[in-house]
Amino acid sequence: KNEVEQSPQNLTAQEGEFITINCSYSVGISALHWLQQHPGGGIVSLFMLSSGKKKHGRLIATINIQEKHSSLHITASHPRDSAVYICSSISGGSEKLVFGKGTKLTVNP
Amino acid sequence: DVKVTQSSRYLVKRTGEKVFLECVQDMDHENMFWYRQDPGLGLRLIYFSYDVKMKEKGDIPEGYSVSREKKERFSLILESASTNQTSMYLCASSFGTGRFRETQYFGPGTRLLVL
Numbered sequence: 097k098n099e100v101e102q103s104p105q106n107l108t109a110q111e112g113e114f115i116t117i118n119c120s121y122s123v124g125i126s127a128l129h130w131l132q133q134h135p136g137g138g139i140v141s142l143f144m145l146s147s148g149k150k151k152h153g154r155l156i157a158t159i160n161i162q163e164k165h166s167s168l169h170i171t172a173s174h175p176r177d178s179a180v181y182i183c184s185s186i187s188g189g190s191e192k193l194v195f196g197k198g199t200k201l202t203v204n205p
Numbered sequence: 206d207v208k209v210t211q212s213s214r215y216l217v218k219r220t221g222e223k224v225f226l227e228c229v230q231d232m233d234h235e236n237m238f239w240y241r242q243d244p245g246l247g248l249r250l251i252y253f254s255y256d257v258k259m260k261e262k263g264d265i266p267e268g269y270s271v272s273r274e275k276k277e278r279f280s281l282i283l284e285s286a287s288t289n290q291t292s293m294y295l296c297a298s299s300f301g302t303g304r305f306r307e308t309q310y311f312g313p314g315t316r317l318l319v320l
Binding site for chain 1: 245246247248249250263293295297304305306307308309310311313314316
């Protein structure tokens with residue numbers, strides 16, 4: 097059974113800091129998503145990765161398939177980045193979708 | 206822009222009532238999904254549909270059914286609502302045949318309280 101663990105659970109940063117959120121999974125996967133959920137509840141898909149690295153603006157997502165680990169980085173963090181960040185993995189064989197419990201990020205001005 | 210709308214933002218129902226949650230997407234997406242989100246448990250997949258009249262169970266289908274009569278609309282039905290179905294319900298849609306490997310677009314969510 098695939099387990100997805102995120103760390104840290106909660107993260108507080110000052111505006112401008114470099115942020116890293118981690119996601120580890122226990123079985124081989126075919127792809128991994130990073131999602132952002134703002135306080136109002138709406139969820140936005142940030143990245144889908146199956147290998148390597150993707151960048152969009154100040155956000156960078158990386159994945160290491162061998163180590164079963166993905167990271168989401170935010171450069172020059174801003175209070176509007178405050179949200180819950182969720183990773184979800186898709187198991188390679190069974191195509192099963194498993195979500196992490198999320199990392200709550202607060203960026204203070 | 207893709208738009209996924211859900212029929213209600215907040216809903217209060219009584220135990221035993223039949224509850225319909227509606228989701229509509231305007232981008233001709235093949236795939237539609239229903240999730241529930243609970244504190245400490247995260248997002249969990251209830252059902253998904255990859256075509257009209259097609260459905261597959263997710264991780265927690267018990268107590269729920271779904272209907273997809275038209276491509277743009279995916280309904281979640283609580284046959285007899287119970288208090289343990291109090292939750293945030295989120296609908297999503299995606300384009301393509303990659304099942305979970307396509308970008309999903311989420312609706313704003315419905316907070317359901319069952320008394």
